[in-house]
Amino acid sequence: MSESNHKVSRRDFFKASGLFAAGAVGGASVLGGLRKASAAAPAVKPWDSKFSACDMCFNKCGLIARVEDGVVTKLDPNPKFLKSRSMLCARGNAGIRQVYDPDRLKYPLLRKGERGEGKWQRIPWDEALDMAAEKMLEVRKKYLPCGHLFSAGTDLHSKFVGRLAEVYGSFNVTSHESLCLVSNNRAFLDTFGEVPYADVLNSKYVLMSGANRFEALVTPDSMDLMTAMREHGCKLVTLDPRYTKTAALSDEWYPIRPGTDMALMLALAHVIITEKLYDPQWIEEKTYGIEQLAEHVKQYTPGFAAEECGIPVEAISRMARELAAAAPASMVYPGRRSSDYEDSTQIRRAFAIVNGLLGNWDKPGGLLAARQVGLKGVPYDAPWYDDNHYERIDEGKVPMMFEHEGSFLITRDAILADDPYEIRGWLVYKTNPMGTAPNRKKTIEMMNKMDFVTVVDIAMSDTAWFADLVLPSQSYLERYDPCSGLQGSSACACVIKRDPVIDPLYESRSCFDIMKGLANRMELGEYFDFTIPEYRQKQLAGLNRAEEILDRDGVYYNPSKVYGIYDGKVYKTLSKKVELYNQRYEQMGIDPLPKYTAPAKTPKNQFRLIIGRDATVTQTSTANNSLLNEFHPTNTLWLNREKAAELGINDGDLVQVSSAVGTQELKAEVSDNIRGDTVYMLSGYNTLSTMQHLSHGNGASINELLEDDYDEVTGNASMHTTFVSVTRKVA
Numbered sequence: 001m002s003e004s005n006h007k008v009s010r011r012d013f014f015k016a017s018g019l020f021a022a023g024a025v026g027g028a029s030v031l032g033g034l035r036k037a038s039a040a041a042p043a044v045k046p047w048d049s050k051f052s053a054c055d056m057c058f059n060k061c062g063l064i065a066r067v068e069d070g071v072v073t074k075l076d077p078n079p080k081f082l083k084s085r086s087m088l089c090a091r092g093n094a095g096i097r098q099v100y101d102p103d104r105l106k107y108p109l110l111r112k113g114e115r116g117e118g119k120w121q122r123i124p125w126d127e128a129l130d131m132a133a134e135k136m137l138e139v140r141k142k143y144l145p146c147g148h149l150f151s152a153g154t155d156l157h158s159k160f161v162g163r164l165a166e167v168y169g170s171f172n173v174t175s176h177e178s179l180c181l182v183s184n185n186r187a188f189l190d191t192f193g194e195v196p197y198a199d200v201l202n203s204k205y206v207l208m209s210g211a212n213r214f215e216a217l218v219t220p221d222s223m224d225l226m227t228a229m230r231e232h233g234c235k236l237v238t239l240d241p242r243y244t245k246t247a248a249l250s251d252e253w254y255p256i257r258p259g260t261d262m263a264l265m266l267a268l269a270h271v272i273i274t275e276k277l278y279d280p281q282w283i284e285e286k287t288y289g290i291e292q293l294a295e296h297v298k299q300y301t302p303g304f305a306a307e308e309c310g311i312p313v314e315a316i317s318r319m320a321r322e323l324a325a326a327a328p329a330s331m332v333y334p335g336r337r338s339s340d341y342e343d344s345t346q347i348r349r350a351f352a353i354v355n356g357l358l359g360n361w362d363k364p365g366g367l368l369a370a371r372q373v374g375l376k377g378v379p380y381d382a383p384w385y386d387d388n389h390y391e392r393i394d395e396g397k398v399p400m401m402f403e404h405e406g407s408f409l410i411t412r413d414a415i416l417a418d419d420p421y422e423i424r425g426w427l428v429y430k431t432n433p434m435g436t437a438p439n440r441k442k443t444i445e446m447m448n449k450m451d452f453v454t455v456v457d458i459a460m461s462d463t464a465w466f467a468d469l470v471l472p473s474q475s476y477l478e479r480y481d482p483c484s485g486l487q488g489s490s491a492c493a494c495v496i497k498r499d500p501v502i503d504p505l506y507e508s509r510s511c512f513d514i515m516k517g518l519a520n521r522m523e524l525g526e527y528f529d530f531t532i533p534e535y536r537q538k539q540l541a542g543l544n545r546a547e548e549i550l551d552r553d554g555v556y557y558n559p560s561k562v563y564g565i566y567d568g569k570v571y572k573t574l575s576k577k578v579e580l581y582n583q584r585y586e587q588m589g590i591d592p593l594p595k596y597t598a599p600a601k602t603p604k605n606q607f608r609l610i611i612g613r614d615a616t617v618t619q620t621s622t623a624n625n626s627l628l629n630e631f632h633p634t635n636t637l638w639l640n641r642e643k644a645a646e647l648g649i650n651d652g653d654l655v656q657v658s659s660a661v662g663t664q665e666l667k668a669e670v671s672d673n674i675r676g677d678t679v680y681m682l683s684g685y686n687t688l689s690t691m692q693h694l695s696h697g698n699g700a701s702i703n704e705l706l707e708d709d710y711d712e713v714t715g716n717a718s719m720h721t722t723f724v725s726v727t728r729k730v731a
């Protein structure tokens with residue numbers, strides 16, 4: 001990679017964004033215009049302010065875009081948007097670069113060479129949509145409707161991909177969720193009857209395990225946790241094999257042995273129960289299975305957990321006592337990404353059970369139930385295809401998969417094996433499984449099996465790079481989005497929408513327009529016979545003055561009860577109580593109480609490879625963003641200082657990292673910030689796509705190394721089960 005490609009300066013950025021070009025044209029000079037405006041009429045703002053919501057990660061923080069002469073020049077936080085607490089993070093600020101990135105996809109591209117060879121031909125939209133629809137119809141005829149897979153990432157338009165899949169007749173829809181959080185959702189849903197929101201703002205004690213809230217930003221939790229610590233004296237204890245920024249800001253940090261969190265949680269339960277630190281009335285009235293739990297956790301003493309986790313025994317007992325003393329305004333933070341181990345659902349069940357013992361459900365400083373936002377669904381009757389497969393292709397391999405999310409890894413294996421049937425078409429929108437599903441070689445193999453793959457993306461991701469047809473998508477600042485309800489723990493329950501802030505660049509189109517175009521060509525147009533503003537009107541029906549308020553504030557709040565939502569009501573579980581002991585699991589042959597099995601021992605001279613986040617990186621979608629790439633021009637292998645010395649590796653040395661499925665090379669970052677048995681690297685680097693100039697051939701692809709195990713309850717990917725060897729590369 002050349003130096004000039006690598007360093008895209010702010011000047012280049014403005015050039016690419018058209019600001020300099022506008023200046024060259026003369027009178028319309030934006031910067032000149034700014035000066036003139038301030039000299040002649042200081043009261044007049046030289047830019048238009050337009051509301052939107054950030055899309056650089058799933059949080060959707062509220063923003064106000066400054067638009068000058070049709071160009072977005074700055075993004076500011078929307079102060080009325082309580083969920084994001086007047087914050088727009090580094091990635092949010094760099095959203096501008098995503099829109100004006102010279103690497104952005106501009107026109108429909110048709111593959112001309114071999115898959116992944118990078119030979120493309122620009123074709124007109126009509127031809128592109130005709131071809132994609134024709135191929136989809138061919139696949140349906142040959143392999144039945146379920147012979148086509150549809151995948152969509154986190155987005156307000158993703159529902160239209162699901163809609164197209166449904167009316168086309170395929171049950172095979174996957175999302176990013178089975179690479180992210182389904183095991184965590186499963187565990188909390190099966191304990192409390194819903195997936196909770198953590199009221200960290202009002203909490204007095206937060207135990208954060210397997211989460212990194214000051215780098216992996218979740219709004220408002222990240223900001224609220226800081227406020228709780230600084231202003232309300234909340235204590236934060238972090239368990240992480242890495243010394244993250246969250247660890248650094250915590251009152252206590254323990255570099256837990258990876259994969260042993262369940263032992264720790266069961267020991268906390270052991271102390272809380274044996275020392276009777278719980279509220280007996282809560283346990284009696286609101287929970288199910290305390291006797292079985294008490295019996296079960298007898299074996300999991302703090303001493304046992306200390307051995308397993310590498311955490312001092314006194315610290316474990318003290319954590320339990322302090323959590324209980326602060327209850328119900330205390331919590332084991334529920335976390336989010338739980339794509340880590342093969343027993344992740346059970347690990348997270350143990351988290352949920354400790355919360356159950358603390359009695360923090362539906363209470364200030366605890367775990368909150370979802371509030372009604374008030375948006376209406378827009379129902380439709382999909383056609384029924386008699387001649388079709390009966391079930392999803394990934395059905396039946398794990399007992400409790402979420403039907404709408406499926407399991408990407410099980411789906412991929414089933415496609416590779418043609419078992420129980422064949423899938424030969426794939427439509428992908430705004431997700432990059434080549435970069436985010438472990439074991440990249442298998443994803444390539446899966447793509448090679450396909451008759452036709454269409455990818456709708458904003459950039460030439462690696463998934464797009466291996467497709468047949470690539471369609472350029474509009475960015476969040478260029479399109480109409482349907483309304484969406486957002487929850488922000490105790491901060492808010494609100495509705496957002498997006499309107500275009502600028503005209504779409506190049507030939508980009510919205511996902512909705514593309515799905516509608518495809519539907520029209522497959523005689524399914526009646527299911528897309530509306531515009532987004534019309535769709536929104538139906539969603540907002542019944543919400544008083546919602547459209548007017550959305551236009552005025554960029555957000556609509558529906559005030560409702562925050563705490564005590566379940567007062568006088570039963571929980572949505574089988575026992576109608578918080579299920580410490582899960583009856584449904586028992587019926588299904590799943591352990592009704594989490595049973596600890598020690599993680600596989602790290603083989604001699606090897607390391608466990610784990611994934612995680614940095615505040616300036618979003619999965620695979622920002623390594624090529626020049627404003628963000630400045631913070632991490634490449635990725636490095638975090639390696640423990642003592643281990644590095646044993647291996648003769650110095651900071652900055654090039655190392656080879658090998659797992660059972662792949663080998664990569666990158667520079668070592670030697671420090672005390674990680675345990676001796678664990679290594680870590682950022683994701684999104686060493687892309688195969690040469691149309692991502694900053695990330696192509698730069699650093700290492702973690703997905704080339706990760707093995708593709710999955711959680712045995714939900715099929716959620718397990719991304720912390722790979723062992724690697726690390727050797728110094730002799731130059």
Ligand SMILES: Nc1nc2c(c(=O)[nH]1)N[C@H]1C(S)=C(S)[C@@H](COP(=O)(O)OP(=O)(O)OC[C@H]3O[C@@H](n4cnc5c(=O)[nH]c(N)nc54)[C@H](O)[C@@H]3O)O[C@H]1N2
Nearest residue numbers: 153176179180430431432436457458461473619620621683
């Ligand atoms: N190695 C590794 N794997 C992971 C993770 C990790 O950290 N490391 N994290 C896991 C988790 S928690 C998750 S949620 C998943 C996420 O997995 P993905 O959904 O694959 O997330 P991203 O890597 O962000 O890829 C998003 C894609 O959307 C494209 N995109 C961005 N904006 C737009 C737009 O406006 N329109 C369109 N059409 N495309 C757009 C980007 O160019 C990129 O190709 O990955 C999981 N897998």
Ligand SMILES: Nc1nc2c(c(=O)[nH]1)N[C@H]1C(S)=C(S)[C@@H](COP(=O)(O)OP(=O)(O)OC[C@H]3O[C@@H](n4cnc5c(=O)[nH]c(N)nc54)[C@H](O)[C@@H]3O)O[C@H]1N2
Nearest residue numbers: 209210211212216217258259336337612614615617618619
């Ligand atoms: N800046 C930024 N923010 C983001 C995202 C992003 O890409 N960038 N992505 C968003 C998304 S989609 C998600 S799902 C969330 C994810 O946010 P989190 O749920 O916080 O997940 P991660 O940061 O991926 O991983 C959490 C931590 O677990 C540690 N860890 C690894 N193994 C173990 C173990 O066995 N035990 C314990 N206790 N810890 C372990 C890792 O070192 C890591 O620091 O972040 C969201 N916010």
Ligand code: SF4
Nearest residue numbers: 054057060061089092
């Ligand atoms: S956390 Fe940052 S990147 Fe994510 S939506 Fe908010 S501002 Fe955007």
Ligand SMILES: [Mo]
Nearest residue numbers: 179180181337
């Ligand atoms: Mo995620």
